[in-house]
Amino acid sequence: MGLPEILITFKTKGLTAIQRSERGIVAVILHDETEGGETLTVYNSITEVDFTKWSERNYDYLKLIYEGVPYRVIVYRMGLEDTNYMPALAVLKNMKWNYLTIPGIATEGVPSIASFIKEARDQDHKTFKAVLPNSKSDHEGIINFTTDRIDSILSKTQFTTAEYCARITGILAGLSLARSSTYYVLNDITAAETPDDPDKRIDAGELILVFDGEKFKIGRGVNSLVSFTTDKGQEFSKIKIMEGVDLYQDDIRDTFEDSYVGKVRNDYDAKQMFVAAIRAYQKSLQPDVLDQSHDNTAAIDVEAQRLYIEGRGIDTSAMDDTAVAMYNTGSRVFISSNVKFVDAMEDLNLVCNM
Structure with a gap:
């Protein structure tokens, strides 16, 4: 399967996310x-x-x-x-x-x-x-x-x-991801x-x-999470947010396994096309799943690749981020994304001035 077709697969998953979540x-x-x-x-x-x-x-x-x-x-x-x-x-x-x-x-x-x-x-x-x-x-x-x-x-x-x-x-x-159970x-x-x-x-x-x-x-669509941490903030206690997080993970993982594993070369250009496909998918999840006012993005995880390279005994101190990103990582693919999931309206603070 060629990369353009994979891009379409990602976009289609995003555009049908709400229907599938229902x-x-x-x-x-x-x-x-x-x-x-x-x-x-x-x-x-x-x-x-x-x-x-x-x-x-x-x-x-x-x-x-x-x-x-x-x-x-x-x-x-x-x-x-x-x-x-x-x-x-x-x-x-x-x-x-x-x-x-x-x-x-x-x-x-x-x-x-x-x-x-x-x-x-x-x-x-x-x-x-x-x-x-x-x-x-x-x-x-x-x-x-x-x-x-x-x-x-x-x-x-x-x-x-x-x-x-x-x-x-x-x-x-x-229940649709376009609303919460509250x-x-x-x-x-x-x-x-x-x-x-x-x-x-x-x-x-x-x-x-x-x-x-x-x-x-x-009363309110919450799960049992009450101990919040840096990795799991209060938003993780909302069922709607977790539905979006799970959908996001499943779609990217399933598409990678079905369309990429063993089928696409693992060089810098192919990785960047994979990143572009993820970004297109993220955009299609707006506004019901991802916050459209946030810079939802994805990129090659330079820090993870640097650790990978150093783990092979290679000094990366003289390598800039571009060199690290272009380094051959064998079959390993390191991608990081930055997204913000959107909740539904649930709490009203109304000030009535007379």
């Missing part, structure tokens, strides 16, 4: 021993679900997920008494999905799922996320849903916090246990439901 993939683990059910099933629509192969409650969970209109739902079936999620996670780890949910998960099962998500993101560079009940994980990959006792027209019986995670997962997977209205809810201290809960990394006197809605 159709995320949900992975769900269900405990079910209904006769005739497969261990692993992939559904593209709720109409494909054979309700005779699921318990009534699990069918309710699938309907909850599809209320958010995700692109695809991957279902892994486990035994009713099985509490070992490792085999299921081993299978799902090699598949492509955005959000994981385990409706009705027991309290003791939550930490192992949170650990899996953290490891997948921090060590394996996956962009997996999970909606878990009462999970103070302090991590951008975990959405800590805490609202309980939810009455919904989508079920004959009340949903617990752990069960309604399925609904939240479907919403987040199907104040997303849940028209199916007729009653829920809402907190008296919503601001405190949100600041503690909880995704809660609130009632505005007429309707129930998501």
Whole structure:
């Protein structure tokens, strides 16, 4: 594949980012021993679900997920008494999905799922996320849903916090990057246990439901991250921001693996064309994903290349940045980007002068 075609691929990914983000993939683990059910099933629509192969409650969970209109739902079936999620996670780890949910998960099962998500993101560079009940994980990959006792027209019986995670997962997977989940209205809810201290809960990394006197809605679209660092600032606690970050990483990584690895020479000119493709992609993500007022850019990472060269025992003290950038780095490609992701309007400070 030639470089011009690769440039078009990048531009197309950018231009379709919003549409693609509206159709995320949900992975769900269900405990079910209904006769005739497969261990692993992939559904593209709720109409494909054979309700005779699921318990009534699990069918309710699938309907909850599809209320958010995700692109695809991957279902892994486990035994009713099985509490070992490792085999299921081993299978799902090699598949492509955005959000994981385990409706009705027991309290003791939550930490192992949170650990899996953290490891997948921090060590394996996956962009997996999970909606878990009462999970103070302090991590951008975990959405800590805490609202309980939810009455919904989508079920004959009340949903617990752990069960309604399925609904939240479907919403987040199907929500456009052009907006956040803050104040997303849940028209199916007729009653829920809402907190008296919503601001405190949100600041503690909880995704809660609130009632505005007429309707129930998501208080603020936050994940469980509360310990901010230089590498992970407060913006990393926003679900919308993390969706943009994950989309950005996935698109560039997937395009590099599909269109560059083994197919394009690794010299200075080819690297610069790769950089140009990334810049074109960044521009197409404006204004809904990247801040158009920011200088979103990319370049050959000169400092990383300098370290690479010196690691091979070569003195670079007499080499300027251009010489370092043009140095042959074998099969290694060092690129750095500078971008700023844009949030949605959520807070109003209105001064009325009379």
